[in-house]
Amino acid sequence: MNVNKVRRCALYARLSVTKEESVSISRQLHSCRRYAEARGWEVVGEFIDDGVSATVSRPEDRKGWKALLSTSRFDAVIIWKVDRLARRVLDFLHADETLQQRGAGLVAVEDPIDMTSPQGRAFAVMLAVFGEMEAEAIRARVRAARAQLLKDGRWAGGGIAYGYRSAANPDGPGRVLVKDLERIHWLTEAVAMALRGSAVNAVARWLTDVGAPLPGGAKRKVDNVAWNRQTVDQLLRNPILAGMTAHNPGRGKGDKRVDPFAVVRDENGNPVIDESLAVVTAEEFAHLQSILDSRDSPQARKRADRKSTSPFLSRVARCDDCDVYMCRGTNQKRPIIYCPRCKQTLSRTTFDPYLVERLLTERGSEPLAAATVQDRWSAAGNDELARREVLVSQLESLRIRRGVIGRYFDEERVLLRWRAKPLPTGTSKATTADLPL
Template sequence: MSTPAPKRVLGILRLSRDGENSTSIERQREDIERWAEYRGHRIVGWVEDVNVSGSMAPWDRPSFSAWLPDTIGNLRASKAEQELAWNRSRAGEWDIMCAWKLDRFSRQVHHVTALERWCRDNGRMLATTDDGFDLTTESGRLLFNILAAFAEGELERIRARQRSSRRHLAKVGRYAGSTPPYGYRAEPAEDGEGFVLVPDETGVATAKIVRGMVRMILKEGKTANAVAEWLNKEGHPKAKDAQLMRKDKAPKGATWAGKDVSAILRSEVILGRSYHEVTRTNDEGETVKRTELVLAEDGVTPLQRAAALISEEDFTALQSKLDEKAVKRQANRLGRALLLGVVECECGRPWYRNPRTNPNHTAYRCSSYNKAGMGCGNSKSINANKLDALVTSRFLTAVGNAEIVRRVFVPGENHDKELTTIERRLTSLRKDRAAGLYDDDDEYAADVKPLLERRKELRSKPSTPDRWEEVPTGQTYAEKWATLTTDAERNAELITARVKVIVHREELPTVLPLVDLPEANADETEATMRAHFGRVAIVTPANMHRKVRAANG
């Protein structure tokens, strides 16, 4: 009889509390090593979770989760989602998962049965060294089947608790249908009536993708367009493609744009809220349609229909970051020209790069020539490659040693929006009372009192305006420029530095750099330094040159 081939063993170690009375991690490790050696198996890795509760699902534990697909606990995950989750995990690196006792996997029976079912469906096995549950043997599987029968009773109790939450689900709102908002997936309500939204944490895992977008903008300082480029590079699906994958259908392969990222991150939907279209009458008596947040019964607070993907604090900071990077008509688009939004004609109109078949012949030209009969007279274009090189060289020569100072948007504290909502609600309640819709004054007072108290509280709070602050970065323009890899990134840096390039019809006089003083009472940083190079004038903030002189001593 041939000897069975050795198996790859993943050792499972867990300790709820690292104390003297608990079975130590080392004791568990030794037992598993003896078990594997006796059977001729090879240990390929260890899961070591210390101070981790036994009630936590294995696929949610810090160390354990890396070895398992995150779709194990999601019975509705599609085949495409399961494949994605498998590829992200290390599930293909082991054959047997062995622990000291069954409760080292989990103390929740339904967790263990779900884990065993997944192992059985995917050619994997569970085993323990101390309590006889060796599911690689027939007797071990028999004992486990008895245990699984008890697990069914526990699952039924869980379902009963979920059904008891129907009233709560009604308060937070049902999901109407169609494609779920990005970051969420639709799950059938326990009572079978409609759907509810839950964060999409497994499979396609769009909730994690949303948090990745937020992190890139808040922590890494990326623009919405840079985030879109990352999403396309990583192959992350858009909302409709994600929904197709959940239904085991082929995605369309839609690509991301910066506006898609902004639309998701600007919306309070990622806070678990929703919008609806309402009809209003303006001061002129005209009927207009508006999109507003759905409010709770108090008419003040937004209705919470799902769990938030990020905190309220992060959402507020995110809006400030997006505002900071939003430059009118100068969004950092993929593939944009280096000087788009930087170079302009002496007539005041912007210059655009006109693509040619031969990239060496690409040129910038006044935008007035894009409209018939609107030419300004400055008909002579300029080679794009030469102008790009000139501006880059002169910019770095002039201010490369200057430290970058970023203007950071600091949001003020203003309660006008909420006060307006309260006033609108109070007006509505007064009309209801006048129409006789209240049976007594106590009922009316109960509705009005919390609104009046909230209004008083908001009116007592200070109101501060939005402002911009200048924050040193500790990095020079030359150092920053060396890290930029695309014209889109360099273009954004020139715009942020407030560099302007003006192209004239005729050659400019060769003179020393000129200082253009600001208007009277204007801020000092508005003064600019102008340098001439043939037909081209390059204008930079004068304070940047002062920083260079200070840096050079």
């Protein structure tokens, strides 16, 4: 890219968390606009990813960056600093390669990088390395601060388990967890029911029937909003029930479930227990986990409670956190896919039509077996296995990442990549392995 010949550019800004010391999205874009105006470049679009961590997400998985790449032709992408695009060296290089493939270059306002020369590219990579080092340093500081809070018996932040709340620390600075007197009796009875042998679904129905408030202060707005199996299962697996603290507290409510026995321990390896928070003993908690685990798989349920599901997504979608295939199942008699490890779920009632629409819209005209994808799909009719073969033939990868519990279908959870389109005859290309049937 020759910066003296650039005429059209796109602006990109990203921010993880808005804080006083952060350079806001608006300030980033303002600096990028001034840069473009000073060089007489035409701005064809402004794209942002607000509240998105560059450490957690790759550029190609972000909504704003994907929208930028799908826009009309541009010659350059202007960012404020290299770390606004990526905090991992490989992520930065992959994003830069994507821009190069479409004949565009990368420009940073605060980092004088020139991606057209070997020296400039080396300097840009060094900046990306420093960004990755800074991210690692931030993580180390957060881990150290959290460890100190736990050692002092204080609340380390994050989601609060149902039946508990945070309160001012009576013995010093910070906050501590205490029982929520308005909700603890619902939790205590739910645990007692499970220990007596009640199924998780039965506990969920009871909580709904008696009008127990939903987690997070949620209120019922329509009649069909109720407690569900996943929420109750998470509630019953939280080690705080025995007064123990999860090894990695502070996870958001939508984050994956941790090992219930991965708890904070003392120098002798024994769990640290706060009796003031416990509703059961450690032995009762362990027994509860064994009961839940024995009923965790669909095969453990009564045959009358099982429901056959469509094989359309069998061994197709992977959990982005655990990198394992998501399984078919049902929740309240509605079809879902779920991760067998972290238990995240996604309703198929909306997801299947969404996936089919994208397949036919984005790949319908692609050649497939002497016809097109659209033709083969139509010929498959209601044969779910035949439809699955059509889908798999076009997929490079399909990954599902976590969303917020209770939120309606969010397409940002779906990380979908189609296979590369066939190149002209005589042009070599790397082959992509088929997904297993």
